[in-house]
Amino acid sequence: MWGSLWPLLLGFLMAGAAPGPSLRRPSRELDATPRMTIPFEELSGVRHFQAQAQNYSTLLLEEASARLLVGARGALFSLSARDIGDGAHKEIQWEASLETRRKCHQKGKNNQTECFNHVRFLQRLNATHLYACGTHAFQPLCAAIDAESFTMPSSFEEGKERCPYDPTRGFTGLVIDGGLYTATRYEFRSIPDIRRSRHPHSLRTEEAPVHWLNDAEFVFSVLVRESEASAVGDDDKVYFFFTERAAAEEGSSSFNPSRSSHRVARVARVCKGDLGGKKILQKKWTSFLKARLLCHIPQYETLRGVCSLDADLSARTHFYAAFTLTTQWKTLEASAICRYDLAEVQAVFSGPYMEYQDGTRRWGRYEGGVPEPRPGSDLPSLVLDFVKLHPLMARPVVPSRGRPLLLKRHVHYTHLAGIPVSTPAGPTYDLLFLATADGWIHKAVVLASGMHIIEETQVFRQPQSVENLVISLRQHSLYVGAPSGVIQLPLSTCWRYRSCYDCILARDPYCGWDPSNLSCVAATTIANRTSLIQDIERGNRGCEGSRDPGPPPPPLKTRSVLRGDDVLLPCDQPSNLARALWLLNGSKSLSDGQDGYRVGVDGLLVTDTQPEHSGSYSCFAEENGLRTLLASYSLTVRPATPAPAPQAPATNEARLAPDVRLLYVLAIAALGGLCLLLAFSLLYVACLRGGGRGRRRKYSLGRASRAGGSAVQLQTVSGQCPGEEDEGEDGEGAEGLEGSRLQIIKKNHRPRCPRLS
Ligand SMILES: *[C@@H]1O[C@H](CO)[C@@H](O)[C@H](O)[C@H]1NC(C)=O
Ligand SMILES: *[C@@H]1O[C@H](CO)[C@@H](O)[C@H](O)[C@H]1NC(C)=O
Ligand SMILES: *[C@@H]1O[C@H](CO)[C@@H](O)[C@H](O)[C@H]1NC(C)=O
Ligand SMILES: *[C@@H]1O[C@H](CO)[C@@H](O)[C@H](O)[C@H]1NC(C)=O
Ligand SMILES: *[C@@H]1O[C@H](CO)[C@@H](O)[C@H](O)[C@H]1NC(C)=O
Ligand SMILES: *[C@@H]1O[C@H](CO)[C@@H](O)[C@H](O)[C@H]1NC(C)=O
16 A cells, blocks of 8 residues: 555655656645745844753743743753743752762763753642653652742652653653653663553553554653543543554555564554553553554654644644654655644544454454454453554554645754634634754644745754744743753744735734734734734735835836946845746846846846846746835946957967967866866855755855956855755755756856966
């Protein structure tokens, strides 16, 4: 069955490469370019927290008290959620002792990275206390912390049943009614397990004869209150998301690269009311079930982040998951986002099941009868034997719409958070924040047609992996935890959009054009929401009747050049989705590569100007069917002045003997070749260092010597770097899917290479 997905993978690999099979289209359509790019220097309204500690990876938001609690390496912080950088934070120092760290080092662990107390768990325990666990230099400890005074208790609790030893191990945990539900790889030997502790009935997963979990790396867990509004008296469930080693199974027939090592994404669930078995499955979950989670390329996806959007009704709960896709040959690094509906997950968990067949040592579909009541609901001991041997469901959970919402090449998503935003017109849109491994946040809205990335924001100057994301509705903020600190960003920055069209093109469900104020405002901040103009679904309608005069027309600039010179007419496209459109004399549309014109993202280059190039030029941004004037120029090409000829007179050359002339020609050719080589290597280095990832590149404009008038040296580094398709520079390569970018390595009018005199 997965054989049929193989062409898709191929198509994805080929996308952006040289002419490929027609299969490439579907993948391309899913790749969204962020509309706006906000580099670190242009951030605004951002607050920042950083102390002595590192690794601010655990975040807990308490909306009621407006506190953001942070677990870092060797410390806990309590920050004001209104402004995390207000300087009035509280801190608990919680380091492992020198003695503990020495022992950790003796056990062969790294005393520069691992032998510290990394706080991995921080949750509200009850009305008065928080609960925290730390790796504590490979001897995990936990503590109930008085939330009010924010001080450490005098005694600790043993953490080895509750917290991973290794700070980089996948871990997820929840406090539910005072009980701890944690999933990670515990102990020194790293045994994966889903456990309940601090509870009258401590439970864990079964290991024999069938391992319920194999090498699992946990990502996320969530409680879904399915008992509410359940006609059949269903229990609340806890869902766990992880990646694990695939069992020898699962129908992968035609394509089976390395049977033992490939990993698959999973969702598992247990019932909150599970009490464990009496004789069979004693102190074990009796409600454990797991199923495969499919997104795009089943063999190569690793789950990185999951978020749950709870609707008012649990039945409408849905999840978004971020995967990274890595092929065996490491030729591709990409991320995918899929959405799953709880209803689909529930349907998969209702059967059929898989069964381990001792004879073939493989998992196959279980065809026998299922004892009643079904595993996963209410359990008498009769069914426990069945449960013990049938943890795995036969059907995978497929994403909503049957495919990913987004595929992004050269991007490594590490986390995501989402929130439903209701718009004045009625519909609710899911807004997602996707964090990357190099410190950027992509803000995206989920539309019927797919995902639209509203903006990409660089939140850390130093590239670093974002480790946590939390959204606060009350503070209208996103909190970002990373190795170097915590960042607080506004959920929307509508003021960035200056005109009605700009405001609706953005398609930010938080932003709308206020016709009474002629400004783009956050829909949450104004009283009369119904008057706001928005067009989230299409992003181009509603402004026709608005009184918005638009931004003032740009002033006309004049340019005058000598015949034969090159001239660049700058025109910066503010949106990455806009196409530059140039008109000459108000009507003639200029196309790239014709009549000496080159159209780039940052301007129009007119090469070897002739008198017919004179005229008035207007630059428009064309986006989503809308056209905006960005710049206009009046260009005059003057006849070239009679040759100033400071160079060696031509007569000299004429007198040279033919063989000397040949030498000259050869030398010039050699130098020319050298120049070309240099230009290519420069381009290549620029590509390697540029790190595409959708950032736009600027022309580098260097004015050539004054003598040449306004001759301009133009170098545009293309979006497509030599060799990137084959080498996949771990995300460092340029963005190949962004469409063609102008690529000019202009032969210079007055070369900078040494000249023969
Ligand atoms: C780590 O261990 C090395 C010896 O292997 C020692 O020289 C160094 O001081 C230790 N570093 C810390 C921070 O303890
Ligand atoms: C909360 O839990 C702590 C630690 O177990 C306990 O000392 C405290 O009494 C509890 N508070 C309430 C209100 O139950
Ligand atoms: C902690 O932060 C450092 C960088 O400051 C990073 O290299 C390391 O991977 C982080 N460790 C964990 C466990 O996140
Ligand atoms: C219009 O803008 C002004 C400030 O520029 C603000 O005080 C006022 O509340 C706004 N009106 C509406 C309806 O948003
Ligand atoms: C809100 O705006 C709409 C449309 O402009 C208008 O019809 C309505 O009267 C306004 N309501 C209030 C309470 O101002
Ligand atoms: C554009 O207008 C200028 C000045 O009016 C004229 O010289 C030029 O020939 C026109 N060019 C074209 C292509 O129509």
